[in-house]
Amino acid sequence: MNDFLCPKCKDHLRVGDHIIFKVKNNEKKTALLLLNPQIGNYTSTKHPSFIIKEGEFLEFYCPLCGASLKSDIHENLALVLMNDEKGNRYAVYFSQIAGEHSTYKTTDDAVHMEGEDAGRYTYFRVGDRFKRYF
Ligand SMILES: [Zn+2]
Structure with missing residues (x-):
């Protein structure tokens, strides 16, 4: 299980x-959003009163x-840290644009891209070195 x-x-x-x-959306409305812990799975859960528009930040x-x-x-990419079951540690970046499927799992010198929109943030080049967060 990934943490x-x-x-x-x-x-x-x-x-x-x-x-x-x-x-928080552009109208400053806040909500809790539950995402799937499986990288590349973009299903999410929220309260029905919080409406998310496609393309919204x-x-x-x-x-x-x-x-x-x-x-x-x-600024479009959020960052979380991930520990996998083998004790490997990653920095995971994902798009904060609703409906944009781009996720990047990075270690010191490698990036693994997921999602059909991952090419939008092309400044992620394989071989770049990433900051250590641990
Ligand atoms: Zn915190």
């Missing part, structure tokens, strides 16, 4: 089969410490 951690407080964002985030926050998860690589 997901906030890059700021390092607390656990995964509960059961969901990663839990707080999100949602800012992701840690529900524990309240920090914005916006990455320093691109």
Whole structure:
């Protein structure tokens, strides 16, 4: 089972089969959004009163410490940390644009891309070195 951690407080964002985030839309409405912990699976769960429009920017926050998860690589990409069952550690970047399927699982010197829109952020070049978060 992969664990997901906030890059700021390092607390656990995964509960059961969901990663839990707080999100905020352009109208400053906030909600909890549950994502699938399987990389490349873009199903999500939310309360029906929170409407997400295709192409809308949602800012992701840690529900524990309240920090914005916006990455320093691109404002559209959020960052979480992942530990897999073998003890490997990754920085995982994903798009905060609703409906945009781009996820990048990175280690020090490698990036693994997932999602049909992953080519949009082409400044991710295989072989780039990524910052250590652990
Ligand atoms: Zn946090």
